[in-house]
Amino acid sequence: MSTSVSIPENIKKILVTGGCGFIGGAVIRKLLKSTDAEIFNIDKVGKVSDLTSLDKVIKKLGQSKESKYYFIQLDLADETLTEKVIFDIEPDLIIHLAAESHVDRSIDGPDLFIKSNIIGTFNLLQSALKYWQKLPSNKKESFRFHHVSTDEVFGSLGAIGQFSESTPYDPRSPYSASKAASDHLVNAWHHTYGLPIVITNCSNNYGPWQFPEKLIPLAIYKAFNNKKIPLYGKGLNVRDWLYVEDHVEAILLTAINGRIGESYCIGGNAEKTNKEVLESICNIMDRKLKKEDTLKNLITLVEDRPGHDQRYSINFSRINEELGWKPKHSFEEGLELTVNWYIENIYWCEEMMRKSNYNAERVGLRNYK
Ligand code: DAU
Numbered sequence: 001m002s003t004s005v006s007i008p009e010n011i012k013k014i015l016v017t018g019g020c021g022f023i024g025g026a027v028i029r030k031l032l033k034s035t036d037a038e039i040f041n042i043d044k045v046g047k048v049s050d051l052t053s054l055d056k057v058i059k060k061l062g063q064s065k066e067s068k069y070y071f072i073q074l075d076l077a078d079e080t081l082t083e084k085v086i087f088d089i090e091p092d093l094i095i096h097l098a099a100e101s102h103v104d105r106s107i108d109g110p111d112l113f114i115k116s117n118i119i120g121t122f123n124l125l126q127s128a129l130k131y132w133q134k135l136p137s138n139k140k141e142s143f144r145f146h147h148v149s150t151d152e153v154f155g156s157l158g159a160i161g162q163f164s165e166s167t168p169y170d171p172r173s174p175y176s177a178s179k180a181a182s183d184h185l186v187n188a189w190h191h192t193y194g195l196p197i198v199i200t201n202c203s204n205n206y207g208p209w210q211f212p213e214k215l216i217p218l219a220i221y222k223a224f225n226n227k228k229i230p231l232y233g234k235g236l237n238v239r240d241w242l243y244v245e246d247h248v249e250a251i252l253l254t255a256i257n258g259r260i261g262e263s264y265c266i267g268g269n270a271e272k273t274n275k276e277v278l279e280s281i282c283n284i285m286d287r288k289l290k291k292e293d294t295l296k297n298l299i300t301l302v303e304d305r306p307g308h309d310q311r312y313s314i315n316f317s318r319i320n321e322e323l324g325w326k327p328k329h330s331f332e333e334g335l336e337l338t339v340n341w342y343i344e345n346i347y348w349c350e351e352m353m354r355k356s357n358y359n360a361e362r363v364g365l366r367n368y369k
Helices: 022-034 054-060 079-089 103-108 112-134 136-140 172-193 217-224 244-257 273-289 317-323 331-344 347-355
Strands: 013-017 038-043 068-074 091-096 144-148 196-200 229-232 238-240 264-267 272-273 299-302
Touching: 013 022, 013 079, 013 229, 022 038, 022 054, 022 068, 022 244, 022 299, 038 136, 038 347, 054 068, 079 112, 091 112, 103 172, 112 229, 136 299, 144 244, 172 196, 217 229, 217 273, 217 299, 229 273, 229 317, 238 273, 244 264, 264 317, 272 273, 273 299, 331 347
Parallel strands: 013 038, 013 091, 038 068, 091 144, 144 196, 196 264, 229 299
Antiparallel strands: 238 272
C-alpha cells in the first residue's frame, strides 16, 4: 500500500519556510494542487533559491490559486520580523524546510549554516511557541510544527546496518551538525514547552529543479556540456536516493497524521554507490542524446570530500507501518524523469548558475572563507 495525502478542512493556512528551495518548492507545488488552504511561502531567497517553478505552476492553476498563495521574503535570522509575520499569518500548520543544505559549501563557509539552520530554527520555534500559546483550545489542539531534517544527523554507516529513529545522533560535517542542532532544538521545544512537533529525517533527494551543485543535477549538467564529471575519492560512497515527490508525500503525511513528538525516517530503498549513480546517468544520456562515444568517459576521480560520510541507508518501517508510506518511484524511474527534465530545461541550470555566480566549480576543499 502507498498512501496519498489529503489535507483536512480545518487546515486553512499553511506556512512553508524555504519554499524557494528544491524540496520546499516541491512541497508548495503539491499543496497548491491538493488543497484550497492558503499557502504562505517564507524564504530569505538565498544564492540558490528560485521562484520559477512556483510562478509556472501558479500561472497554470489560474486566478483562484494565485489569490491563495503568498510569498514573503524574510530571513528567519531576523527574530522580530519572524514573530510579526507568524502572528500576521496565523498558520494552522508550519512546515519548516528553510535551511542551507550543501555539505561542500558548509565546509568552506560554516557561518551561514549556523545562522540559517540553528538561529533561524530557534527564532521560528520561539515565534511559533508564543503564537501557539495564545491560540484558542481547538486551534491549539490541531496546530502542528513540522521540522524537515536529514539522515546526515546520524553520521556514517559501514558496509552493513541502517539508520532508524532510534539511531544516536553523530553528525560529521558543519552542515549535518547544524541540522542535528536544529532537530535537538525542535525536540526540546516539544518536551519543555509542549509545542506540538513532528520531525522527518530523509535520505538524498533528487528530481527536477534541484540546483546543479548536488551530485545528480551537477553530473547531468556536466555530461550535457561534455565536461568532466567529478567523482569524489574512489566513488564508492553510498547514498540512499529518493525521488523528491515521494519525499513530499511523506512530509505531508507525517505533518498531518504523524504522532506528535515523534520523528520519522524516510528513505528511497535505493542504495547506490556514487559511481553507479554517475554510470546510470551516462547510460540514460547516451541513449537519449544518441552518443557514439559513451559519456562515461567523462567520469573522473577527484580529491575526496574532507570527512566524507561513507554510507547512508534508511529503515523507513515506522512511517510505512503507521502511515502506509513507501516510495512510489524506483530509482530507475525517478532518474529517467530527472534526466529528461534537465535535458529539456538545461537553460534553467545556466540561468541559475549565472544568477548565483556559480560555475559548477569544485567547492568544499577546506579553503575556509
Ligand atoms: O542525506 C541527505 C542529504 O543529502 C541532504 O541532507 C543534503 O542536503 C544533501 O546535499 C545530500 O548530501 P550529500 O552530501 O550526500 O549530497 P551531494 O549531492 O553533495 O553528494 C552526494 C554524494 O556524491 C556524496 O557522497 C558526495 C559525492 N559527490 C558529490 C558531488 C557534488 C561526488 O562524488 N561528486 C560531486 O561532484
